[in-house]
Amino acid sequence: MKDGFEGLPDLSGGPGERLLARGVSRRDFLKVCTGIAAAMGLPLGMGAQIAEAVTNPKRPPVIWLSAQECTGCTESLLRTNHPTLEKLILELISLDYHETLNAGAGKQCEEALKKSMQENKGKYILVVDGSIPVKDGGIYCKIGGKTVLSLLEEQGSQAAAVIAIGSCSSWGGMPSAYPNPTGATPVHAIFKEKGIKTPVVNIPGCPPNGYNFLSTVLYLLTFKKLPQLDEEGRPKFAYGRLIHDNCERRPHFDAGRFALEFGDDGHRKGYCLYKLGCKGPETYNNCPTLLYNDAGSQAWPVGTGHPCFGCSENKVGFNIPLHTPAVLKDVTPPVNFPGIVEDKGKGVTVAGAAIAAGVAGAAIGVAAATSKNLGKKDKDKGKSDPESKES
Amino acid sequence: MSEPRPLGGKIVTVPFLFFSALAVLAVILIIKRFFLGLGAVTNLSDGYPWGIWIAYDVVVGTAIACGGYAMALLVYIFNKGEFHPLVRPALLASAFGYTLAGVSIFFDVGRYWQAYNLFLPWYSQLNSVMFEVAFCITLYIFVLWIEFSPSVMERLKATGMKKTMDRIMFVFIAIGVLLPTMHQSSLGTLMVITGKKLSPLWQTPLIPLLALISAITMGYAIVIFESIMSAVSFRREIETPILSKLSAFIPPLIGAYLVVRFGDLVVRGSLGEAFSGGLKGIMFLIENLLYVVPLVILVSKDNRKSPQKLFIAAFSMLLAGAVYRFDLFLVGFNPGEGWHYFPSFSETLITVGLISLEIAGYLYFVKKFPVLPGAEHA
Amino acid sequence: MDIKRRDFLKVVAGSGLLLAAGESPAGAIARPPRTMPDEAVGLMYDSTICVGCKVCQKACKVSNNMPPEHTQRPPEMIDALWDNPADLSEYTLNIIKAYKNGNAEVKNREDNGFAFIQRHCMHCVDPACVSACPVSALQKNPKTGVVTYSKNACIGCRYCQMACPFGIPKFEWDKAFPQIRKCQFCDHKFAEGGYPACAQSCPTGATIFGPARDLLAEAKKRLTLKADSYYDYPVQRIDSGNRVKQKVASYVTRVYGEKEVGGTQFIMLAGVPFGRLGLPDLGDRPDAALSEGIQHTLYKGMIAPAAVLAGLMYAAYRSTKNDK
The missing domain is CATH 3.40.50.700 (NADH:ubiquinone oxidoreductase-like, 20kDa subunit)
Known part of the structure; x- marks a missing residue:
């Protein structure tokens, strides 16, 4: 990329008066510039900078x-x-x-x-x-x-x-x-x-x-x-995000509510158009957030009930038939899905291990003590009644 | 050897209180289970739906309680009358062991209030190994108490009843031998259907045979163990001669077991797994080492005359059978990646409580009923 | 002593009547595997065209009156707004899981790729759970082949859970009066001519319903398709006539469920080896056949036990008589 675009006219001069002459207040104009800055994801202060740039006489x-x-x-x-x-x-x-x-x-x-x-x-x-x-x-x-x-x-x-x-x-x-x-x-x-x-x-x-x-x-x-x-x-x-990710109908997709054909119950209720071939899941654009023609909410294809055509996406619009389901792009990496192997069941706890070890130890201990006593008995045969566990 | 007679003496002793207290604790936890579900007291999960309550209380528990079966087999079927004095204590321990296994099944099953469905013909499912096991164990619990009933009748001085009972006892003895033969093998068969979830070190069509042989072996081992234990505890003379004779039967059984066990592994080509170093391999080696110990000890006639050696052999034999069963049902069982199981504190405590109940009950019965041979007090 | 030892070997040989049966190779004792009913219904899941929208999971919950579950791990991932189970459970009979490897860039690729897999009851042709259940609570419909559960019969022994090679039956661990939960193929919808909610709701045709045999034929046909060509994938039902053109991914040449444990009525296709998707390699033999084979060899008509009992009675009678 060319560095800095020095070729462009120098815009450091003072603000122009033409806009004011045409009845546009400075306040309105700044609002527009701030709006544009916001649309581009720029800091709010950038609005003033944009205003300054665009009102340059040259x-x-x-x-x-x-x-x-x-x-x-x-x-x-x-x-x-x-x-x-x-x-x-x-x-x-x-x-x-x-x-x-x-x-x-x-x-x-x-x-x-x-x-x-x-x-x-x-x-x-x-x-x-x-x-x-x-x-x-x-x-x-x-x-x-x-x-x-x-x-x-x-x-x-x-x-x-x-x-x-x-x-x-x-x-x-x-x-x-x-x-x-x-x-x-x-x-x-x-x-x-x-x-x-x-x-x-x-x-x-x-x-x-x-x-x-x-x-x-x-x-x-x-x-x-x-x-x-x-x-x-x-x-x-x-074009940073998929239409699918910002779509107002996304919750319907997640909940499995789909329009199955044009005019059916789901379609009238505004369900997800995925099954009708909506290409939102593979098309990068900001249509759902920016909308078209300043006509208010839902002024974009999916909002009006038509599946996204994928017009802005290379190899999608004009390439894949209108009603063929889209290939979902944003399922990678699938963090929201359970893995093939999930940790299940309850393993060893301190208390659990302690009592198990205690029981095993007690059993072997008693057996060992008895065996020891019996050994003594073996040695001094005849002399009965060794020290032992009492009843 | 004289007729069996009650030991007498104080019932409420320190050990009796200790074991009773543990049993009461278990009962409290069991009540919790009935109100809040199995998940509240156990670490059981869908991957490990069977934990120590099945592996220990039922599978190991009934195998340890095979003393009655093993002795009946010896005394009544093979007509070795000289071992008769060992029958009653063995029967009592068996009756306790099996009853408590039955009790633990009752609180282990989720829909206990429908447990009787097992016995309704329109629900019975004859292809199920579980059906056979459950059916046999239930019947056997009754048979065991019937076999033990003469002791109670003697105590109650119901002589006429006892005479009748003695006359028809052979029927129950026969059933009492058949049933454990069936269900002790089938307890092993239970795991055949788990297929590849069970490690090839244990998964074989021969599980029923192995389970049966080791159950019988454990039966003799527990008779020896119990006899020595109670002799020591109640300060009685150890019945060394008879135990020594009895112990002679164990080596051939273990030998047969090990031949089948390793022969099967070699034929299936799975022996290598034992040395792969994992927990399963280590447990397999421990398990079989524990079988070898009594085999080595009891092969020698001199060793058989030493109460200490007898005791060690019997204890090792019991451990071997228990470890085999734990391996079969828990260690060797892998329901798939991601699953964990280790018994919870409450779960183990309930098992401990049941064992305590058994010991406390045994202490009570031998003092009140004619169970132990009436040997001269030392 | 010697005589006694011999006696004991006899015990070993005779008592179980097991040796003869047990020592023959496993295949010989096993009963023949069951076959699929002619009118068996089935489901097919094609991982390559699944988009992971989880609609089937949600439709399943609605159809079966299951509550949402928030068990996905790690806990910081738990979003208590949406249903997000970590795995199949007593509250989730159908789940979409994701396989992820490396940077998970490309779908249906084993390395550095990802894929989805749907898990629910496979409706085995020869189900281990049905064979295991002692009280006929689990039954295989002789006509449709659907494996259903009846809580009125169930005693809650959980042997079905031990037996199932796919870990499908789930138990209500936290209820005082629990039952087993499993996918029953939306059996309740069949009565009204319906079919499983998962297939009905699937937008791409990744899960479709149809006669099991037709589904298998369809699956085999898909394996012959060329990767990157277009194919009209049927949606919802194989015979619905509703088809959607989609690009064909490269398939792993295996229909999971065609032969596994004697075949299943839920079959799967995928672009990633099934082992990576958590589906075990189980072999073709149903474990139920061996288990039942052993039982029936020993207990057929209770003839052997009856004979043994007669012998035992005679022996016991003789001994007790000698005693007194």
Whole structure:
């Protein structure tokens, strides 16, 4: 990983006034930042630091590259409320290029892209959504006459960091499902093949939660480094735990209450969806705790009664049939299970041993004493009545 | 040798009080067991469902109480009338031993209030070794008291009754020989079904034969032991000549036992286990060493004339049989990894209480009833 | 003296009538092992697809009215909220245990792996407990082959516990009026056309119910499956039609219970050798056959004992007559 991201703009200046001008109180704004800090598992004081970073007059440039995608990721991002996307793109970052959100079109946009890339070489953040087709020279997805493959190579090699948003750019996603006709490939795989060293953060999901994206961006801006990533390149604050572990229906699983088919009694009562093929037990994501679209409790697939599809998990979503039971991942190490051999029964105690030894000792002692007396008797035969145990 | 007669003398002596007190303690603990369950007083578990109450009170206890059986076999079946004076004390000890084994089974079984189910034909399960053992032991307890009853009749001066009894006694004597033959072997057979839970040092289809031979051997040993013990305790002359003759029967029995025991182990190829160094191997060696001691002592005619040697041989023989039974039911038994058993304090105390009751009862009976041969007081 | 010694050897030879029977090889005395009834029902447990959710354990408790138990060791692990028995007991007739080796990374692997195992009554084809019970409290249903228990018959001698090679019957040690507890195959559910709660509740098809013979055929079929291929595993009942596609793990090529102690109606498959899962190597012969063989050789029709008794009576009569 690049050290410190010195390429990013210096954000040490004073706080901006734009937000206040737009009627957002400083207090509200700090609340948002604190919320984001909490979502990432950062100390509370970090909220102020984030606020300071994002209100810096010099907004970090962002270029958004759309490959084989469905715009779901953008749509999902548009539904974030704190901050809203327009706030993000207008005030927090400088979104210089985004196919869907561009104000202009065609040549005008391509010029803007070119300009931004030249001005911010090595400083901009590249966001990629959608997988990259590599089959047949990558002809299955082109922008302005160029294949996305070549665009990614060009833009990716000059970026400070790449955020691969959505399952498609993270691990191939839906376009890569069998038989993968376009040769859909995730960003990190292409970078690896082409030897591009720009760091990649994967935010898988179909679509991913907008806040996981936002939090990553803000972390990057604030600390000038990437958040902690797991071995799949996902930020740990969002993908550190299994859905199964935080699921509101988990107690039903533990107690063996399952919905057996859609609409049955158990389903209506909100029982565990494991038997319907829920992939929560093998999918790492924070859906059950973060929820979607700020719509209140249960606003996520399992909450609405549908089994988790495993969309964000490589080799699960789009790979394993929807209703095939998941492979449980968190039963290792099985500390909560009794072992094959358990200690049972009651062994020796001091009192138990003492009385047993006492009895054995007494028996042998009496026998020994008697035998001794008899020995004496043997010797002085005739002289009867030796000293002995009386009646 | 004169007719048996009561010893007379004070009943309430220090030993009598001591043993009675222990018996009372045991009774209190037994009451606790009836209210709080077996788990409250014993260390028994699902892995070791049988502990010392079965291994000692029943299996060793009845084997030690085989004196009556062994003597009846000798005196009545093989018609060796000269041993007659030893019969009554042996019978009394047997009657006590078996009765107390019966009592201990009663508080050992979990559903004692249904114990009579054993004798209801629609519940009886004839494939069960336990059924045979329980049935025979129960019958034998009655037979033993019937065999002992002439002493009581003499004491009560019920001469007519005693005459009738003497006339039909041969039937009970015969049954009294058959029943122990059956159940002493079957007590061993009980462990056959435990299969691989019992160490190969003890698990063999020949368990019944071994159990029977060693029970008979223990029967003679206890007669010798008891005779010497009571002679010493009551300051009577030791009946050395008759005991010496009796002891001559023990070596061939032990010899036969050891031949079967080791022959079986060799044939099954399990002898090596004895030297594997574990507790089981060590106990096996101790057990058989204890058999060898009386064999070596009693083979010599001179040794047989020494009360001390006789006593040591008899005691060692009793220990040998007892250790064999402990090994068979507890030491050699392994219900699987993770299980532990060692008798609890209360559990052992109850067993001790029963033995004490037996001794106290014996002390009472020999003083009040014509049991011991009326030898001249020293 | 010599004569007497000979007499004694005769005693040894004659008194038990045992020698002839006892000295022949064990197989010869043992009665033939029993065979499985044609309509025998069974359970099959496939450790490779068990996820350790313990639903069967809980369903068993509900079905049999058993209280939760908090005996898992070490004691600091005890969580008094959930049922967490350390092992089978009088309160737990069915349990999921875990095998763990090294870092316990991969399921169904012996080294550095883990696996689950379900334990409950095996419902032996030739059950030792039934043979041992002196009062017919334990019985094997002649049609279904289920081993059931009747507390009205039981005297609490616990010989069944001694006899069972799998340590299944449990005794209520802490009750003044105890009984034996064991899995009875949810016998009470059969009357209403039901089947064991463990199979009914299992979400993955790790425990399934069905005719014992069909289960054995299914088990053998699974052993032929290629590892990592997909197979439609039946769920709940072998004939339920409800199947779930799952990846096949590599099996240990043995159906535990096919031959063990003469066969059992609860059979198991696993990806880890059964010895590591706490299932003993018991051989194919039922111990009950030998034990009963010995008894019936000696006591068949009570002919031998009756003959001995007649001889004894004659001898005793002669001696007592001589006495007086």
